Structure formats: C-alpha cells, structure tokens
Amino acid sequence: MGIVLEVKGLSFRYDKRQDRGNVMDVSFQLREGEWTALIGHNGSGKSTLANLLVGLLQLDEGKIKLNGSVTKKEQSFEHIGIIFQNPENQFIGTTVEDDVAFGLENINMSYEEMRERVDKALLDVDMLDYRMADPSQLSGGQKQRVAIAGMLALEPKVLILDEAFVMLDPRSRKELMATIRKLTNKGMTILSITHDMEEAAHADKVMVMERGRIKTVDSPSQLFFSDSTLEKPFAEKLREALKSRKRKVPDKYMTEEEMVLWICKSN
Known part of the structure; x- marks a missing residue:
C-alpha cells in the first residue's frame, strides 16, 4: 500500500x-486503504492535529504531504475530508441527495x-434508498453515513472521523464500523479520532497521542496486549479477568x- 499522507515535524x-506547544514535532504516515485510530486523553492534541490536517489551523512548523507533494492550506480542504461528532451540524440540504450534492454545487x-x-457516494455508504429522505429524520448512524x-462525493484522499461514534x-x-x-x-x-477502545480495536493501526506528541504507533493486537497503561477493549478485559481467576486462556x-470462538470451543 502506498503512502497517501505523510506528516513531518508538525x-x-x-x-x-x-x-x-499543543502539537509538538508530530510525524506519521497514513497508507492507502488503511484505517488508523488516533487515541489519547482529553487535551492531548488529537482534535488540534485534525484541524491542522484539514487546514482549519495554520501550522507553525513542519510539512504535510499528500501523495508525495507538500500541501497548501486550500489543498488540505480539497483532499482531506472531516466528519464531526454531530452530523446535523454539517447538513445543508432538505433531502439526502441535495445535502450530498451541496459541496459539488459549490465547485460548479x-x-x-x-x-x-452523488449516486456512487450514497451507494458506498448503503444510503442510496434514502436519497429523497429528510436528513433530520434519519437515525444517528444513517446521519453519519450521509455526512460521510x-x-x-468530493473524492478526498483521506477521511478524518473526529469522535464520529x-x-x-x-x-x-x-x-458505521462496517461502512468504514x-x-x-x-x-x-x-x-478516526476516538476515546473508544472498541472502535480503536477494529482499526488496522493505532496511534497514541500524549501531551501533544505521538507516543506510540502499533497494531491493536500488540498495543492492547503490551501497554498496561491503556484502557483495554472488552475482549481483552475479559481475557485478563479469566487469567486472574486461574483460567487457562490464550496468552x-x-x-x-x-474470544467468542474460543469460549464456544472451550465449553
């Protein structure tokens, strides 16, 4: 998989x-077709980093490269999309298809x-059958899929989800997990920027941010198994609880x- 986004010394x-600083000397790479979860405590700099990536804030130092080329502020808006916690704040149109078309209308x-x-975007998120629906009448998950x-539809290179779950x-x-x-x-x-370890556990890669810096980058399996300071996903909590009760569990x-498969086989 090729490198789509490269951040150096941000x-x-x-x-x-x-x-x-709020973000200090941050460097990382995102690859094509890869889901990366960014986790960390409140105030660690996650949302600030997202705003820098999409051009809502002007960086002090460093470089952001898309497909090998350094981006300018306006290019970030074009090539990196962001979805926030409340999708209703991003709705403009009175129907689903009007809302999805809004950004395209703005570029003539x-x-x-x-x-x-519009048809392709709605098909990709399994919302084509709702094209004439009122966005405000949809479920929370459907609203997020319409926002996505x-x-x-704008064909970004990277999609950022800021606490979208x-x-x-x-x-x-x-x-929404299945859609991602x-x-x-x-x-x-x-x-995906998140506090939810269950969400992070589904990602291909997890980055841990602490006090404005990227502390660790690893796979969920390695990170949640080896880092005792992190809150664990439910399955890992259960495995550790069973182990503490002297049950023989996979190490x-x-x-x-x-975990479900193992429990079924054990009983």
Missing part, C-alpha cells in the same frame, strides 16, 4: 507566548457528473470474534 501553539460541477458522484457520503447507539455503531471497513477495502484512507490478544 508543531502548533494556540498561545504563541507559551514555550510548550456539471449536473451529469454531480449525479454520478457528502465528503466522499460518540452519539451512536450500539446498532448504529456496528453499521467497506471504504478502506475500496482504497479509502481513514483516520495473546484476542478480538471479540476470536
């Missing part, structure tokens, strides 16, 4: 009088190409699916 301070795209892109479709019920969370995996399988690069990290 630094930023809200208060220029302070010595310590032809009707024929616009129609094609609006970004996909926070307001969702379990069923909607599961549906479907998009990465088609080559979309995803960066490795397990996903929920692996």
Whole structure:
C-alpha cells in the first residue's frame, strides 16, 4: 500500500507566548486503504492535529504531504475530508441527495457528473434508498453515513472521523464500523479520532497521542496486549479477568470474534 499522507515535524501553539506547544514535532504516515485510530486523553492534541490536517489551523512548523507533494492550506480542504461528532451540524440540504450534492454545487460541477458522484457516494455508504429522505429524520448512524457520503462525493484522499461514534447507539455503531471497513477495502484512507477502545480495536493501526506528541504507533493486537497503561477493549478485559481467576486462556490478544470462538470451543 502506498503512502497517501505523510506528516513531518508538525508543531502548533494556540498561545504563541507559551514555550510548550499543543502539537509538538508530530510525524506519521497514513497508507492507502488503511484505517488508523488516533487515541489519547482529553487535551492531548488529537482534535488540534485534525484541524491542522484539514487546514482549519495554520501550522507553525513542519510539512504535510499528500501523495508525495507538500500541501497548501486550500489543498488540505480539497483532499482531506472531516466528519464531526454531530452530523446535523454539517447538513445543508432538505433531502439526502441535495445535502450530498451541496459541496459539488459549490465547485460548479456539471449536473451529469454531480449525479454520478452523488449516486456512487450514497451507494458506498448503503444510503442510496434514502436519497429523497429528510436528513433530520434519519437515525444517528444513517446521519453519519450521509455526512460521510457528502465528503466522499468530493473524492478526498483521506477521511478524518473526529469522535464520529460518540452519539451512536450500539446498532448504529456496528453499521458505521462496517461502512468504514467497506471504504478502506475500496482504497479509502481513514483516520478516526476516538476515546473508544472498541472502535480503536477494529482499526488496522493505532496511534497514541500524549501531551501533544505521538507516543506510540502499533497494531491493536500488540498495543492492547503490551501497554498496561491503556484502557483495554472488552475482549481483552475479559481475557485478563479469566487469567486472574486461574483460567487457562490464550496468552495473546484476542478480538471479540476470536474470544467468542474460543469460549464456544472451550465449553
């Protein structure tokens, strides 16, 4: 998989009088078709980093490269899309298809190409049957998928989800997880900012941010197995609890699916 986004030495301070920055010397790479979760405590710099990546804040130092080329602020807006906690804050149109088409109308795209892109974006998030629905009447998960479709229609290189799962019920969370995996399988690069370890456990890679810096980058299986300071996903908590009760359990990290399979085989 090729490198889509490369960040080198990124630094930023809200208060220029302070010595310590909010984001300090951050470097990482995102690859095509890869889902990366960014985790960390409140105030660690996650959302500030996201705003720098999409051009909402002007970086103090460092470089952001897309497909090997250094980006300018306006290029970040064009090539990196962001979805926030509450999708209703991003809705403009009175129907789903109008909302998805809004960004395309702003760049004066032809009707024929616009129609094609809207249909494809809605199909990619399994919302084509709701094209004439009122966005405000959809479920939380459906609203997030419409917001994602609006970004996909613009054909970004990278899609950032900033705590996009926070307001969702379990069923909607599961549906959105499936949508994200479907998009990465088609080559979309995803960066999800989250406090939820269950969400992070589904990613291909996890970055831990602490006090403005990237502390660790690893796979979920390695990170949640070896780092005792992190809150663990449910399956790992269960494995550790069983181990503490002298139950014979696999000495490795397990996903929920692996844990369920192991329990079924054990009984």
